[in-house]
Amino acid sequence: MQDINASIDVDKRLWAQDIAASKAHANMLEAAGLLSNEDARAILHGLDTIASEIAEGRFIFRKEHEDIHLNVETRLAELIGPAAGRLHTARSRNDQVATDFKLWVRDACDEIDRAFLDLQRAFLDQAEAHADTVMPGFTHLQTAQPVTFGHHCLAYVEMFARDRGRFCDARARLNVNPLGSAALAGTSFALNREMTTKALGFAEASRNSLDAVSDRDFALEFLGAAAIAGVHLSRFAEEIVVWCSAPFGFVRLTDAFSTGSSIMPQKRNPDAAELVRAKSGALFAASQRLLVVMKGLALAYAKDMQDDKATVFEAFDTLALMIAATAGMVRDLTPDAARMREAAEGGYSTATDLADWLVRAAGVPFREAHHIAGRAVKRAEALGLKLPDLPLGELQAIDARINGDVYSVLSVDASVRSRTSFGGTAPQNVLSQIQFWRGKLA
Ligand code: ARG
Numbered sequence: 001m002q003d004i005n006a007s008i009d010v011d012k013r014l015w016a017q018d019i020a021a022s023k024a025h026a027n028m029l030e031a032a033g034l035l036s037n038e039d040a041r042a043i044l045h046g047l048d049t050i051a052s053e054i055a056e057g058r059f060i061f062r063k064e065h066e067d068i069h070l071n072v073e074t075r076l077a078e079l080i081g082p083a084a085g086r087l088h089t090a091r092s093r094n095d096q097v098a099t100d101f102k103l104w105v106r107d108a109c110d111e112i113d114r115a116f117l118d119l120q121r122a123f124l125d126q127a128e129a130h131a132d133t134v135m136p137g138f139t140h141l142q143t144a145q146p147v148t149f150g151h152h153c154l155a156y157v158e159m160f161a162r163d164r165g166r167f168c169d170a171r172a173r174l175n176v177n178p179l180g181s182a183a184l185a186g187t188s189f190a191l192n193r194e195m196t197t198k199a200l201g202f203a204e205a206s207r208n209s210l211d212a213v214s215d216r217d218f219a220l221e222f223l224g225a226a227a228i229a230g231v232h233l234s235r236f237a238e239e240i241v242v243w244c245s246a247p248f249g250f251v252r253l254t255d256a257f258s259t260g261s262s263i264m265p266q267k268r269n270p271d272a273a274e275l276v277r278a279k280s281g282a283l284f285a286a287s288q289r290l291l292v293v294m295k296g297l298a299l300a301y302a303k304d305m306q307d308d309k310a311t312v313f314e315a316f317d318t319l320a321l322m323i324a325a326t327a328g329m330v331r332d333l334t335p336d337a338a339r340m341r342e343a344a345e346g347g348y349s350t351a352t353d354l355a356d357w358l359v360r361a362a363g364v365p366f367r368e369a370h371h372i373a374g375r376a377v378k379r380a381e382a383l384g385l386k387l388p389d390l391p392l393g394e395l396q397a398i399d400a401r402i403n404g405d406v407y408s409v410l411s412v413d414a415s416v417r418s419r420t421s422f423g424g425t426a427p428q429n430v431l432s433q434i435q436f437w438r439g440k441l442a
Helices: 008-031 037-055 068-086 093-129 149-174 193-199 209-214 217-244 271-295 303-332 337-345 351-362 366-383 392-398 404-409 412-418 427-441
Strands: 134-139 142-148
Touching: 008 037, 008 068, 008 093, 008 193, 008 303, 037 068, 068 093, 093 149, 093 209, 093 217, 093 303, 093 427, 134 149, 134 337, 134 412, 142 149, 142 337, 142 412, 149 217, 149 427, 217 271, 217 303, 271 303, 337 412, 351 366, 351 404, 351 412, 366 392, 404 412, 412 427
Parallel strands: none
Antiparallel strands: 134 142
8 A cells, every 4th residue: 555655755856845835834824823823933943944854865755654745744743743733724735735736837837948948049059150051941851942050940949939938828827826725625714825825926826625626737738838849859859860860961969969889880879869859758648648647537636646746747857858958969069061052952942933033033923933943943854953053045945034134043042042031041031030039038
């Protein structure tokens, strides 16, 4: 029974929140006349002693006391005697654990937010250094149109901004104080819930005791946000893996972020990226795991919910590690501008620019222009030439409306420079977006 029932090995991580919530509760009980001044002093002093014991590694967590709440309470009784028993007036472990865990997840949201901010800054630095470094943009992983590496980096700045938004929303929604809901029905004691709400930095007190003790939406939202963030981190990791491969060779990681092979001396494996990609699976699983735990539970508390903490703690640790490793890789990597340009110049990446030129210079409807450009690509392919190297005579044989001006749009540099529509890849856009983000992240 003890082995399956005890959660102390996991929930000892809530100790600081447990003590903070107990202190808030004790102060409130005293103010409400439910605890004598003398007992309140003893309890608060005892809780501070326990906090230092835990912080200094001198506290012995005992499985026979089941969880963090009972470990703290038992120790308090050892330290101050029977007065310790008064702390649990008008309280249950059900509202206690909901409160502690919300406080923990609130801090976790802040920590993840800070980590993502750091990652965004790493991407911004790369974007700034490579605002006009040309690379192929892909759809279907086929060369599509030239873009800049800076623009590509800024795509991730956008993604992680949305991730931060999700953690920020989750934090705002969770900030409702369950303490005072007691076991499930509220309490007959005249509590001042406003007081503990303020003391613990919550925005308001929960309005329904049944909901307050059985709500784990905040954990589910944290895991949901983590899962989506995991998708983003994994997609970038996949790009690193592809870019580092010899056939691509778009970026190089230093030895600090590459590993060798025990048999093939030439290998430089992007293990950190592969592990970020793999660990996203743990985030998806965590989200699924808690959804499944919660979905069948009648109101209010059920012990199933004790498993929420291992799930969230593991997901938090995994996500924090993934973000840190990704930021490390972003700072470490050097793009190979020559390789990326060479790749961008292959694959007829400026065929759309030829079609656009026909629309603009010769008034050709886009659908027809698209067809003409397609024929030019075919011809270039047959001659083994890149599009900008196709002689004018060849182009004019396809369509007589083409003249020498067309060459001004066929280079990859001209192509990216022309993409000045708001949100487009033009280096000047990239620079102004960097400015926007620097201001926003300051
Ligand atoms: N360790 C428990 C948990 O994490 C605390 C709440 C226990 N409540 C109860 N009624 N047994 O869920």
